[in-house]
Amino acid sequence: MNVVVRHVCTAMAALGVAVEVVTRHADPRVPAHEKVDGVTVHRLAVGPLGPVPKGDHEAFMADFGAALADLGPYDLLHSHHWFSGIAALPVARAWGVPHVQSFHSIAAPAHTELAEGERPESPGRLAGEAELARLSDAIVAVSHAEARTAVERLGADPARIRVVHPGVDTERFHPLAAAAHDGEPPSGEDPRPSLVVAARLEPLKGVDLAIRALAALPQPRPVLRVAGGATSDSAFVASLADLARDLGVERDVDLMGPLGRTQLADLMRRATLVLVPSHSETYGLVALEASASGVPVVAGEAGGLVEAVLDGVTGVLVPTRDPQDWAGAIGGLLGDPAQRARLGAAGRTVALRRTWATVAGATGRVYADVLHAHEPAS
Secondary structure, three states, X not given: OHHHHHHHHHHHHHOOOOOEEEEEOOOOOOOOEEEEOOEEEEEXXXXXXXXXXXXXXHHHHHHHHHHHHOOOOOOOEEXXXXXXXXXXXXXXXXHOOOEEEEOOOOOXXXXXXXXXXXXXXXXXXXXXXXXXXXXXXXXXXXXXXXXXXXXXXXXXXXXXXXXXXXXXXOOOOOOOOHHHHHOOOOOOXXXXXXXXXXXXXXXXXXXXXXXXXXXXXOOOOOEEEEEOOOOOOHHHHHHHHHHHHHOOOHHHEEEEEOOOHXXXXXXXXXXXXXXXXXXXXXXXXXXXXXXXXXXXXXXXXXXXXXXXXXXXXXXXXXXXXXXXXXXXXXXXXXXXXXXXXXXXXXXXXXXXXXXXXXXXXHHHHXXXXXXHHHXXXX
């Protein structure tokens, strides 16, 4: 979500739109107010000065809304994630301006069986998302899958939902130079094919499936590099290391920890394949970043991933969570360099059409439509 917000805002500012981002002051090392890449950023002194678990934001949504009200009015408010919307919607109504909502993820209904890796959400979130779906002037979904979920789970009016797929920074995420592909790997780098997973280390992201699929591949195996840190459950990270050891692939798995965006882009372009084994994704931005890097993707056939990965064009979608099926898809591509090259080239072509400037333009059209609809009748 943060990547989407940052890039859309800076791209809209580059188009001449006055954009201000309002967030919580969570890091004492950064100023409360500053301008970044043409975007004014306000960090409000709400809640503790430091990061808090996602579920704890409910405790100070009202305080955030009150602090937001002191900044405006603005012409339009666009909220990202449900707790931002609950804080901002009453402010927008008090100002008499439109409110646009982006969920980025939607809670599972109460009393339903959760998929592995899903956690039960608070009653406040369940009710809050339904209220936002009902009362917001528009909903911007990052995929058709998310749009369907908003209709089915929240009762959102399909006429008020606009799908705007995320973009990708094609200057940062670009293919490795042909000369580098043909030469020897950098000194000290493992010469084996590289499988990359870039994800938070939590059950929903399915890193365990990637490890099991790796173990199902014949020797000599590729190396599996996992870029990402734990959100809060360090025990889960330890369980991944234990799984690799139990399956006899601990020497083939590199749990790298979190990487910066530049480091991630370099890792991705050097990958042989990028894996997205998540149980569910609202879209799957990592898959698009891999495509921009000219690297084929192997992903689960779930949620928005079927829109982020074009099956047989930019990668392969695996319809099951059976490690043998994943190993088959991975092994097939590892053994077919020509197919990998075709998928990688097609992915880059698709990504070049998905710039953040394009996304900003589409988002701006949503704003224009709701502002026009909000004008008083003459």
